[in-house]
Amino acid sequence: MIVAYTFVWLLFLGFILPKSFWKAWHLHEVSLISSLKVPTQKTHKSTYHPKKKNAPLKDLVKDTIEANVAVSKIIRNDVAIESNDSSDALNTFLTALKELAGEKRKKVRIGYFGDSMIEGDLITQTIRNILQNRFGGNGVGYIPVSSVVAHYRQTVRVKTNEKWETIHYKNNKAKKLLGISGSSFLPLQDAAVLVQPGSGKHVNQLYNLSIMMGSGMVEFTCNQKTYTLNGTQLFNEFKIPNDSNAKNYQMNFATSTTPIYGFVSESKTGVILDNYSFRGTSGTELVKLNFGMLEQMNAIRPYDLLVLHYGPNLLYNDSITNFSYYQKQLEKSIRYLKKAFPNTDILIISTADKAFKTDGEYQTGKGVENLLLAQEAAAKKYHCAFFNLYEAMGGYNSMKTWVEKKPILAGTDYTHFNQSGSAKIGRLIGNALLNKYEQNSSAH
Numbered sequence: 001m002i003v004a005y006t007f008v009w010l011l012f013l014g015f016i017l018p019k020s021f022w023k024a025w026h027l028h029e030v031s032l033i034s035s036l037k038v039p040t041q042k043t044h045k046s047t048y049h050p051k052k053k054n055a056p057l058k059d060l061v062k063d064t065i066e067a068n069v070a071v072s073k074i075i076r077n078d079v080a081i082e083s084n085d086s087s088d089a090l091n092t093f094l095t096a097l098k099e100l101a102g103e104k105r106k107k108v109r110i111g112y113f114g115d116s117m118i119e120g121d122l123i124t125q126t127i128r129n130i131l132q133n134r135f136g137g138n139g140v141g142y143i144p145v146s147s148v149v150a151h152y153r154q155t156v157r158v159k160t161n162e163k164w165e166t167i168h169y170k171n172n173k174a175k176k177l178l179g180i181s182g183s184s185f186l187p188l189q190d191a192a193v194l195v196q197p198g199s200g201k202h203v204n205q206l207y208n209l210s211i212m213m214g215s216g217m218v219e220f221t222c223n224q225k226t227y228t229l230n231g232t233q234l235f236n237e238f239k240i241p242n243d244s245n246a247k248n249y250q251m252n253f254a255t256s257t258t259p260i261y262g263f264v265s266e267s268k269t270g271v272i273l274d275n276y277s278f279r280g281t282s283g284t285e286l287v288k289l290n291f292g293m294l295e296q297m298n299a300i301r302p303y304d305l306l307v308l309h310y311g312p313n314l315l316y317n318d319s320i321t322n323f324s325y326y327q328k329q330l331e332k333s334i335r336y337l338k339k340a341f342p343n344t345d346i347l348i349i350s351t352a353d354k355a356f357k358t359d360g361e362y363q364t365g366k367g368v369e370n371l372l373l374a375q376e377a378a379a380k381k382y383h384c385a386f387f388n389l390y391e392a393m394g395g396y397n398s399m400k401t402w403v404e405k406k407p408i409l410a411g412t413d414y415t416h417f418n419q420s421g422s423a424k425i426g427r428l429i430g431n432a433l434l435n436k437y438e439q440n441s442s443a444h
Helices: 002-016 019-024 069-074 091-101 118-120 122-134 284-288 293-298 324-340 369-383 397-406 419-441
Strands: 105-112 142-143 156-160 164-168 183-187 192-196 208-211 218-222 225-231 235-237 251-252 260-265 268-279 307-311 345-349 355-359 361-364 385-387
Touching: 069 397, 091 105, 091 122, 091 268, 091 345, 091 419, 105 118, 105 122, 118 122, 118 268, 122 268, 122 419, 208 218, 208 225, 225 235, 284 307, 284 324, 293 324, 307 324, 324 369, 345 369, 361 397, 369 385, 397 419
Parallel strands: 105 268, 105 307, 142 268, 307 345, 345 385
Antiparallel strands: 142 260, 156 192, 164 183, 183 260, 192 251, 208 235, 208 260, 218 225, 218 251, 355 361
């Protein structure tokens, strides 16, 4: 009787309560017969509109990651990096690559900002590998002192004890100086960290390991040798004077109030890509970074390209469809970065697809395409390059396919890609960058 009454009441509620009621209370709609309904198929036009002058993209990167037939059918290799002005928004970066290929310069640097989508070097490790294969270079780039995903990151191994104070975007009430990653690390008594190379063609060694830090003094031992560093600026970089052939760097720090931003492993020539991931962010936090620190960093470690790759954290609820507020905040971050790095190109990577459960089925969130259009508008307004990742992975309802078809390429949160899926996304972006380079080189 209890089961029968419960069934009747739930059936009754599903009929009389409108969908607006469930949305207002942020609840999943109760509908016992949803699986019996024939879902209405909506037609969705592509949000990618290639320009007539765009040359067809070549498949320049070999795909070694297995994908199911359904995913293979929806991935679009023809989505190009777009520039919305008369001059190419990636001209500085592409020229730098051309000079590197012609041995007219030694390095090309990329700073890649993002949220949990790129944690653990996911996506970026593939892009880095693609560019270093093509243009040379070794090293993983930026290495945080500690990270919540250090245990599964494959491109570098970092083991940190608990004797560190981590200050970041979300707990910096005292407004202390943060590194460009959005975090700073203060060594307490007996603070220690072990840095080891990762696995992979270009990251199986530590190259010219350096420490990035703020103003002040830092004392530490590295492989039983003692060093004292004195930073005179808001941003300082010091090569750790250790045996260049050392594979492991065991460092023990004395207590200090000087902020340590992290380490860097990079070869003397080639492409260097720094991963600046921060979970739960949307790119609007970048204005919290000290402007003077960014200027000094630009003088010491200038970037040729900054990439902003955000989206999922803004789509925390399927009822959110207006992103005009976010567009203004993103534009503020873009202006801030352009002022701090005046000779650096900026590439905006759009949100990927994200699915929510509606009427018993997962489908693309109502706000996904609106968020994408807001990101594209911000890129256009401030002459940034733009890549439509949503369409590249297949467009409407593509995340559903990536999650539900085997082999699985994304998690059951219908938001994050797994290792294999991230490699495919990295390949799509890396291939688009190489095509842009090839087209630019042939045009000149």
